Amino acid sequence: MKILTTVKRVTDPDMKVKIKPDGTGIVTDGVEYKMNSFDEYGVEEAIVLKQNHGGEVVVVSVGPSASTKEIRTALAMGADRGILVETDAELDSDAVARVLAEVVKKEQPDIIVMGKQAVDSDRNQAGQMLAAYLGYPQATFAYSLEVADGWATVGREVDGGTSTKRIKLPGIVTADLRLNEPRYASLPGIMKAKRKPLETMTPDDLGVDVTSKVRVIKYEAPEERQAGRIVETVDELIEVLRNEAKAI
């Protein structure tokens, strides 16, 4: 089975995000970059599929040349080869989906496993758009995945509970946090990853115009939350809600 999985290079989500004074973006000086954490679940699931069914795991990233680091991390975890579609352009989800669609057409994988969203922009669109561009079935927010006889059975996290969906492959599955426990890239894995093939191409090579359809007007930090306060009586609570918070 050929499994395609994707990784995005994102700013370290554990660091405090600082917005540029003019609101045009976030401050990237001194910022550490990592693999998008949802993608770690996608990569892990791809490797598990390979362990159970045999085949090959291809890991794809769309972004700047520095994204080779995130691809190498996936290779160190156990993926077999990497593809970087290199561009310094500001990408929206639609551009990423169109690039990935061309890669999928070239690679013809049996299944595509992606993170459900990226933790930097939190858009949660690329997987769904990719399915639409390819005309493939999709199962998003997966917490379980079984593949047999050309079909995938996917347990999904949905509002108010779970649902199970069967899709015919090839198709797209996006990973949620309960899908698995991503492994660490072991030190021997890191050393082996150095020798695994990593192909680089550009959106132009794939015939994709990545000009963004989404324009960011301004970044703003949410207003700082005021500290809470404990009131003595219900009467006081009603009074405060009515006159101070103007909530009732």
Next chain:
Amino acid sequence: MADIFNPTPEHKALREMVRAFAEKEVGPQAEAHDKHETFNIELFRKLGELGLLGVTVPLAYDGSGMDATAACIIHEELSAQDPGFCLAYLAHSMLFVNNLAVNGTEEQKKRLLPKVCSGELIGGMCMSEPNAGTDVLGMGTLATKDGDDYLLTGEKMWITNGAISDSDLGDVFLVYAKHEDRDGRGLSLFLVEKGMEGFSLGQKLKGKLGMRASTTAELVFENVRVPAANLVGTEGGAVKSMMRNLAIERLTLAAMSLGIARRSVEVMNQYAQDRKSFGQPLNRFGQIQKYIAESYAEYMAGRCYVYNTANELALDAMGGRMDSDGVKLYCSTMGKNVADRAIQVLGGYGYVAEYNVERLWRDAKLLEIGGGTIEAHQKNMTRDLAALERLP
């Protein structure tokens, strides 16, 4: 700019992996093992699964085939979360595993390295004695030839990983001993394994100030029969093995101080932004600024010295002596001072376990003593410096 702390993409990937592992799995268990003076052997074996226990061992013996810089990266990252746990790692991976990989015979390496790289066996090294520390050649443990075997008699003290619990010995040890019929510099190195008759746990030491998540033991050797196959290197030639291993030992101990310093700087830097006094954050006060800025500068100075030395160190070479003493001399005291300032910046909060810096401060003190006292480094360095007319 060349990144001397992560000279190749593999070093960078290693640092990221160990940091993620340490933050997620090592940090949360540190306080409990410090409190109860217990060694977390399950967590230790996970280091084997990650390929960290045999970091410097060639691939042919199930190691990871990396270098001194990689070893420093692992120690720095583990120590930032739990220096005590990291010390057990050091005693195993540097003092036993790397020592045997560099100095052992083919048969010894084939027989033991895969088992210590996986963590199936826990190893340590025995040099100090109740009455011989810095004066290492004054040791009293004797090896007496008996047919093809040797008989070992004596006591070894302060042995990290000497026990894995209150009553159980560690598994394999490299033990230095002298010969009655040789002059004072004629030391030999032996592999001593749990189960050999006459080899026993004297006591697991309790009540340590710091490094409480690693075990420290006194080991007793009463006419322990060691076959000639367990002699490491040549009879009487162990000073060479010792010197080779001391360089990586001191570098990685210095890297542990870097981990302590980095964590301490992070803690005080954050606290000084969050905590307000007289209406403004602590880091607006000059006295606090001095603590934070000097700590960072000293940490970075030590870090540059450690990685510059590590990047130049060949594991099988005898050289780098002065700077392996130098990095530990500088970083051990630096780490202790930086942890001390972190406590000072946090005030009462620094004195309790919640913010971790009191534990780091207790752990930091050991690094001025173990693996060479700072006075031993001063002695060695001054002797070596006296041979130099000018510095390069």
